[in-house]
Ligand SMILES: Nc1ncnc2c1ncn2[C@@H]1O[C@H](COP(=O)(O)OP(=O)(O)OP(=O)(O)O)[C@@H](O)[C@H]1O
């Protein structure tokens with residue numbers, strides 16, 4: 001294939017990726033809601049271009065729709081893409097502000113009021129800044145379940161939407177000009193579920209069967225919102241986005257995401273006790289059947305995964321019934337009422353006891369920590385700071401594992417890893433990155449089964465990953 005070769009310019013791309021990348025990255029994490037991604041991304045682009053209007057937030061979005069369809073997930077996914085962590089969101093749960101007097105928790109009590117010094121406002125400029133990152137100075141603010149807010153809270157919110165400013169109890173102000181504001185609400189959700197599921201049952205409803213459904217749900221949402229909020233409030237909102245019920249295909253993709261997350265969790269949390277999950281197609285079907293619900297969306301799927309897989313798996317781990325490096329088979333029980341989880345022993349002496357590991361990174365800190373840990377464990381560490389040097393050493397020493405930084409001065413670690421595997425198919429490649437990988441590189445990592453470590457991480461975590469991955473590659477072969 002005529003794929004352009006990686007160059008220094010491409011690897012050292014700016015911290016924020018172009019718009020297509022952002023759209024692609026978001027749609028991988030938020031499944032089946034293309035409208036949401038399409039409407040939100042241009043506002044981020046406007047901010048990046050320095051063209052966002054002054055005196056108001058960069059964008060104001062109202063996310064409507066049935067429960068468990070990805071409203072909150074959208075904001076979390078955006079935080080992960082922009083800032084590297086789902087947690088970089090300032091979340092205000094409006095359910096906590098249902099009474100008029102509770103608003104003081106949000107903005108702090110005015111001076112002179114008893115205890116005003118003790119009331120720390122929830123929304124301060126500092127808190128807004130604390131959810132930004134080195135990569136991006138746009139804050140994501142989420143007001144969850146706004147329909148529950150007391151009228152005084154709605155009034156404050158109106159000020160934020162209108163002028164981009166919130167006045168606190170001590171008369172200082174918080175500026176929202178570098179923020180995206182998300183409001184979520186279940187207004188109209190019940191009527192929407194009735195519309196989706198009148199008498200035939202959820203399984204019969206597919207997006208393609210009802211081309212009018214999107215418009216219908218949108219108008220149900222809008223009617224409910226107009227009933228609850230004043231026209232001036234509704235007029236300040238840039239986009240009202242109605243989330244669609246998740247189709248069986250979308251739920252199936254969400255299941256795949258959850259399974260990949262679970263395996264990742266096992267690898268990072270259990271370290272050298274970790275194992276490889278092998279979930280049969282039938283077991284996936286079982287989880288999907290039990291976890292499909294018109295009322296609770298993916299929440300029901302998550303509950304089902306937890307009940308039938310995560311919990312029983314945790315019990316097996318806690319009672320030492322899974323050996324490190326084992327392959328864990330997940331299949332449907334004969335009477336189809338649960339999943340059978342069975343550990344298949346790894347073959348002895350599968351992994352080298354003292355592997356040779358190659359580190360390719362131009363950052364000396366990680367090298368320093370790894371050198372000590374690996375020497376203690378009797379491992380051999382080879383190091384290179386460029387792809388050219390790395391290729392020479394790889395050919396010479398045939399390392400068991402390669403730990404590759406994504407951004408290298410003369411290329412990128414993912415492509416180096418793919419090349420390395422061609423000459424050493426049984427080797428382990430781990431990619432490290434300080435930013436989010438562009439979609440094409442992320443796809444390459446998935447295709448070749450490269451774990452991706454997001455910086456910062458502990459040197460001991462890397463060692464654990466290498467130990468467990470080498471054990472499972474030895475036991476089960478590269479899948
Ligand atoms: N479209 C989606 N894509 C990927 N995962 C999803 C999607 N929808 C839901 N999920 C999964 O279900 C969980 C719950 O979804 P989320 O919190 O976004 O629901 P919500 O729409 O905000 O619902 P609620 O109205 O109850 O707040 C998420 O953490 C995620 O794991």
Ligand SMILES: [Mg+2]
Pocket residue numbers: 071072073144184
């Ligand atoms: Mg939510």
